[in-house]
Amino acid sequence: MAEAQSTRPGSTNTNRQKVLRKVPWIDGGMAGQSVYVLQCQRSGCGHEYGEEGIRVHQRRCPKCDGGAPGLPVPEPVPTLFG
Numbered sequence: 001m002a003e004a005q006s007t008r009p010g011s012t013n014t015n016r017q018k019v020l021r022k023v024p025w026i027d028g029g030m031a032g033q034s035v036y037v038l039q040c041q042r043s044g045c046g047h048e049y050g051e052e053g054i055r056v057h058q059r060r061c062p063k064c065d066g067g068a069p070g071l072p073v074p075e076p077v078p079t080l081f082g
C-alpha cells in the first residue's frame with residue numbers, strides 16, 4: 001500500500017521530512033504502530049525527531065515548520081553515517 005512507501009528509509013514527504021530509520025523499540029502510543037526517525041531537510045535545520053508511522057507522510061518539522069513536538073529518539077547509530 002502507499003502507506004508503506006511513505007515510511008521507507010530514505011523517502012521524503014511533501015513537507016521535506018526525510019525518513020532516516022525505523023525505531024521498533026519505542027512505543028509510540030498507538031497499537032501496532034512503529035516509530036520512525038525523521039530528519040528535516042529544510043534549509044539550515046536538520047532537526048531529528050520521532051513520529052508514528054501513520055503520521056509520517058504528513059509530518060511537519062516541529063522546529064522550523066510549526067509541527068507538533070516530536071517523540072524522543074535514541075542517539076543515531078554511528079555506523080549508519082560512517
Ligand SMILES: [Zn+2]
Nearest residue numbers: 040045061064
Ligand atoms: Zn526543520
